[in-house]
Amino acid sequence: MTGSPALTPPALSVQREGRPRLVVVGNGMAGGRLLEDILACDPQRFAITVFGEEPYGNYNRILLSEVLNGSQEAQNIFLNPLAWYAENGITLHAGRKVVRIDREQRRVYCEDGQSEPYDLLVLATGSKPFIPPIPGTTLRGVFVFRTLDDCRHIASYARQCRRAVVIGGGLLGLEAAKGLMTHDLDVTVVEMAPYLMSVQLDEPGGRVLGQTIERLGIHVRTATTTKEIVGHTHVTAVRFADGTEIPADMVVIAAGIRPNIDLARECGLACERAIVVDDQLRTSDPNIYAVGECVQHNGVVYGLVAPIWEQTKVLARVLTGSDPHARYTGSRIATRLKVMGVDLVSLGRIQDVQSSDEVVQFSEPARQVYWKAIIRNGRLHAACLLGDLGPADQLQRLFHSGAEVPQRRVEIFFPPAASAAPVTLADLPDAQQICDCNGVSKGTIVAAIRAGKCTLPAIGKATRAGTGCGSCKKIIKGLIECFADSVTPDPSEDWYVPAVPMDKPTLVAEIRRRGLKSVSAVLQELGHGEDEKSKNGLASLLKSLWGKEYIDERDARFINDRVHANIQKDGTFSVVPRMYGGVTTPDELIRIGQVAKKYQVPMVKITGGQRIDLLGIRKEDLPKVWADLGMPSGYAYTKALRTVKTCVGSEFCRFGLNDSTGMGIAIEKRFQGFEFPAKVKMAVSGCPRNCAEATVKDVGVVATEGGEWEISIGGAAGAHVRKSDVLCRVSSREEVLRIIGRFLIYYRDNAKWLERTYDFVPRIGLDKIRDIIVHDKLGLGEYLDAEVEKMAAAYVDPWLEREHPAYEGQFDGESRIPLPMVT
Amino acid sequence: MSSGEITYVTVGPVSAIPPGMGRAYHVGPHRIAVFRTRSGRVFATAQRCPHRGGPLADGMLVGEQVVCPLHAFRFDLHTGQCEQSHVCPVQTYPVDITPEGWIRIGIPTRFRSSEDVSPLLTSC
Numbered sequence: 001m002t003g004s005p006a007l008t009p010p011a012l013s014v015q016r017e018g019r020p021r022l023v024v025v026g027n028g029m030a031g032g033r034l035l036e037d038i039l040a041c042d043p044q045r046f047a048i049t050v051f052g053e054e055p056y057g058n059y060n061r062i063l064l065s066e067v068l069n070g071s072q073e074a075q076n077i078f079l080n081p082l083a084w085y086a087e088n089g090i091t092l093h094a095g096r097k098v099v100r101i102d103r104e105q106r107r108v109y110c111e112d113g114q115s116e117p118y119d120l121l122v123l124a125t126g127s128k129p130f131i132p133p134i135p136g137t138t139l140r141g142v143f144v145f146r147t148l149d150d151c152r153h154i155a156s157y158a159r160q161c162r163r164a165v166v167i168g169g170g171l172l173g174l175e176a177a178k179g180l181m182t183h184d185l186d187v188t189v190v191e192m193a194p195y196l197m198s199v200q201l202d203e204p205g206g207r208v209l210g211q212t213i214e215r216l217g218i219h220v221r222t223a224t225t226t227k228e229i230v231g232h233t234h235v236t237a238v239r240f241a242d243g244t245e246i247p248a249d250m251v252v253i254a255a256g257i258r259p260n261i262d263l264a265r266e267c268g269l270a271c272e273r274a275i276v277v278d279d280q281l282r283t284s285d286p287n288i289y290a291v292g293e294c295v296q297h298n299g300v301v302y303g304l305v306a307p308i309w310e311q312t313k314v315l316a317r318v319l320t321g322s323d324p325h326a327r328y329t330g331s332r333i334a335t336r337l338k339v340m341g342v343d344l345v346s347l348g349r350i351q352d353v354q355s356s357d358e359v360v361q362f363s364e365p366a367r368q369v370y371w372k373a374i375i376r377n378g379r380l381h382a383a384c385l386l387g388d389l390g391p392a393d394q395l396q397r398l399f400h401s402g403a404e405v406p407q408r409r410v411e412i413f414f415p416p417a418a419s420a421a422p423v424t425l426a427d428l429p430d431a432q433q434i435c436d437c438n439g440v441s442k443g444t445i446v447a448a449i450r451a452g453k454c455t456l457p458a459i460g461k462a463t464r465a466g467t468g469c470g471s472c473k474k475i476i477k478g479l480i481e482c483f484a485d486s487v488t489p490d491p492s493e494d495w496y497v498p499a500v501p502m503d504k505p506t507l508v509a510e511i512r513r514r515g516l517k518s519v520s521a522v523l524q525e526l527g528h529g530e531d532e533k534s535k536n537g538l539a540s541l542l543k544s545l546w547g548k549e550y551i552d553e554r555d556a557r558f559i560n561d562r563v564h565a566n567i568q569k570d571g572t573f574s575v576v577p578r579m580y581g582g583v584t585t586p587d588e589l590i591r592i593g594q595v596a597k598k599y600q601v602p603m604v605k606i607t608g609g610q611r612i613d614l615l616g617i618r619k620e621d622l623p624k625v626w627a628d629l630g631m632p633s634g635y636a637y638t639k640a641l642r643t644v645k646t647c648v649g650s651e652f653c654r655f656g657l658n659d660s661t662g663m664g665i666a667i668e669k670r671f672q673g674f675e676f677p678a679k680v681k682m683a684v685s686g687c688p689r690n691c692a693e694a695t696v697k698d699v700g701v702v703a704t705e706g707g708e709w710e711i712s713i714g715g716a717a718g719a720h721v722r723k724s725d726v727l728c729r730v731s732s733r734e735e736v737l738r739i740i741g742r743f744l745i746y747y748r749d750n751a752k753w754l755e756r757t758y759d760f761v762p763r764i765g766l767d768k769i770r771d772i773i774v775h776d777k778l779g780l781g782e783y784l785d786a787e788v789e790k791m792a793a794a795y796v797d798p799w800l801e802r803e804h805p806a807y808e809g810q811f812d813g814e815s816r817i818p819l820p821m822v823t
Numbered sequence: 824m825s826s827g828e829i830t831y832v833t834v835g836p837v838s839a840i841p842p843g844m845g846r847a848y849h850v851g852p853h854r855i856a857v858f859r860t861r862s863g864r865v866f867a868t869a870q871r872c873p874h875r876g877g878p879l880a881d882g883m884l885v886g887e888q889v890v891c892p893l894h895a896f897r898f899d900l901h902t903g904q905c906e907q908s909h910v911c912p913v914q915t916y917p918v919d920i921t922p923e924g925w926i927r928i929g930i931p932t933r934f935r936s937s938e939d940v941s942p943l944l945t946s947c
Contacts, residue, residue, distance in 0.1 A: 530885040555843025559881040559892045571878040807841045819851030
């Protein structure tokens with residue numbers, strides 16, 4: 001090990017491929033961002049090698065709490081995939097830990113003894129969770145919350161737990177607690193300080209936060225020191241210094257972080273609480289730099305992302321020489337707690353008060369609102385906002401710009417009426433920061449929109465805006481709506497499917513003219529490329545165009561449509577038998593129960609559409625399950641008529657005006673098996689109380705006083721909620737069936753692939769649809785009626801394929817093949 | 824795939840897989856998906872999608888790619904590479920077709936089974 005600093009100046013002449021060798025140790029948020037910043041300054045400057053301890057490309061640690069609470073998929077938080085490193089000529093050693101630096105030889109050594117030479121070295125080793133020195137921290141069920149792997153382990157362990165304790169009531173601890181709540185645990189947060197978030201808040205603020213957190217159902221114990229985590233092999237309880245104890249099945253330690261400085265310290269770099277760096281992020285060795293949570297600058301160690309971004313930007317300019325005088329002069333810290341249900345913004349250090357400071361406060365205990373600002377020399381020095389973030393934007397502007405605060409200090413929180421007039425997105429100054437995570441201004445985003453980036457992902461890719469915590473996505477969407485008008489729309493939006501550049505009418509005409517009857521034929525003659533959406537969409541279209549002449553290639557169908565069941569996350573399937581109108585019989589129920597027992601169905605569930613769902617059926621059991629059920633397919637897996645939901649109607653209900661169950665059964669029998677560009681849900685209610693929720697269905701029917709039926713279309717109550725539009729009122733069951741049938745065929749023929757009626761009806765226009773369907777102004781009535789007849793006649797229960805599989809291996813599971821003996 | 828010897832194991836006739844479809848085989852400890860493209864080629868990959876373990880043999884073939892039925896990640900059958908970023912490639916296996924039309928899959932005699940692969944994400 002070398003103890004003394006290198007005496008020679010950086011020997012950049014010792015080069016590979018003529019370029020200086022830059023080695024970065026650490027591939028977290030700091031290391032990864034530094035690489036991007038360096039490439040942005042001068043992509044050709046260095047031969048870069050990166051060591052990352054985790055076996056992944058770098059990811060956005062800020063979003064880990066969202067992975068834990070399930071609102072983000074792990075794969076969505078990656079910043080740079082492994083391929084990105086290769087594309088940029090960067091050698092990435094993922095999963096390899098650097099254990100030693102030889103400063104004399106200028107080499108870093110890995111655990112496996114391999115070494116890598118450097119001309120310049122950057123340490124971005126980050127920090128590790130602090131584990132308090134108490135007994136029990138190695139028991140099973142004790143976790144820290146720092147990496148993607150931690151997140152996965154916590155989530156999977158939580159499944160077998162009921163009670164969790166989070167040690168640490170800071171930012172990370174609260175995020176962990178909220179994440180655990182989504183796993184249905186009883187969660188207690190334990191904090192040593194007398195109140196929560198003691199770094200960002202003062203005592204009154206911390207108390208208000210405590211009440212807010214309790215309201216979310218999380219127990220809070222402040223001023224409590226943990227003495228021991230109790231258990232034999234795994235956690236059973238947590239014991240405190242006052243002798244009390246609470247039971248716990250798991251413990252998450254979020255008691256702060258400590259910089260990773262072992263590597264630096266062992267090779268003799270100057271370290272205090274962290275690696276000491278100057279304004280150019282240089283350590284005590286002129287060939288070694290450091291950046292991120294592992295550094296101490298001007299006595300300050302940062303544990304947040306914004307300062308890291310500022311540091312990497314400076315370091316990239318220094319290293320590449322694009323601005324050799326770039327300096328990092330410290331960061332102003334702003335924090336936003338992004339736990340759902342808690343609004344908190346903290347700027348600077350609220351406890352840092354001098355006697356000459358002015359303190360402006362506002363509190364509204366009933367709403368748990370607490371605002372406080374500290375003004376020093378006429379400028380905003382620190383602030384916190386809890387419970388209501390009304391003045392947050394204005395305060396952040398004042399804080400970051402260092403501008404003078406208003407003479408009437410009250411205007412910090414309550415701007416005068418004139419300036420409080422609603423500011424539209426268009427009016428915002430270009431310099432206004434929209435994405436606080438990545439520091440992207442309105443001007444940058446608008447420039448991207450004008451350059452044709454008109455979707456959230458496209459803007460994220462071009463500017464990074466919205467790719468941090470995501471809280472600014474709504475504003476970005478607003479900006480797109482505001483500024484994208486003049487941009488030419490993407491022509492592919494009108495294509496029926498992505499692989500064939502034609503809108504639906506053109507495509508249908510071409511298919512008819514050329515007599516193309518199979519998906520492969522259409523793709524071959526009219527398509528460019530192939531994709532799953534196109535194959536599915538074309539299969540549906542060709543079936544409706546050609547009926548019995550359609551050449552049904554099963555490989556053009558999604559697995560659900562091949563085996564007539566809905567695939568689940570573990571590869572098993574769900575089986576929903578048809579129950580017309582949601583009406584069943586004792587015999588049917590007994591049979592379903594027997595089947596569920598015989599096949600050990602893990603879950604039997606009533607669906608949202610009033611049917612019974614048998615979940616967890618293996619593919620090879622499907623034919624047997626169908627046969628034992630002796631009921632037809634409920635089509636709960638495909639783009640077709642799903643269910644017709646009903647209320648009990650006039651037969652039993654004392655309010656019922658008409659026979660809604662009878663009507664629902666008739667509709668379901670008439671249109672069963674009809675396929676469409678998207679799924680179609682229906683409902684019939686026996687009176688305007690509308691218990692079957694018919695006004696949020698693709699087609700809804702409601703009985704009215706006087707024996708009439710009101711038909712409405714285009715409703716939805718999924719991710720998108722839309723009340724349906726009333727099409728007409730008719731008086732007989734036959735008329736209801738005729739109107740619905742005409743609408744369904746018209747929708748089938750004219751909707752885009754995957755376009756639900758809630759988009760289709762407003763696109764075509766209700767009046768036009770009424771003219772065509774009800775008043776037959778285009779003279780399509782006869783054709784539409786005939787198509788209904790044709791489709792109804794063609795209906796065959798797909799579950800009959802249990803007797804005669806449509807292709808080899810349709811319902812086969814995995815075939816077992818023994819391995820030959822190897823001698 | 825790590826270096827080592829490869830043993831070819833016969834899993835069945837080409838005709839057992841309709842054109843454009845896949846089938847799953849459990850060969851010793853290896854769970855393998857075998858695909859027959861419309862262009863007539865046969866490929867083999869691990870059965871489990873590296874993302875969330877989805878059954879790739881149930882996926883849809885588009886050209887010489889397979890689309891996982893669970894979350895539509897798309898893998899190249901030649902290289903195993905995923906078209907979308909952030910997901911690891913899927914293990915691929917060499918395939919040999921006998922003159923009689925039997926499919927033989929090259930199983931490495933020493934390597935991690937697909938079961939060892941983390942269901943979420945792994946380095947590759």
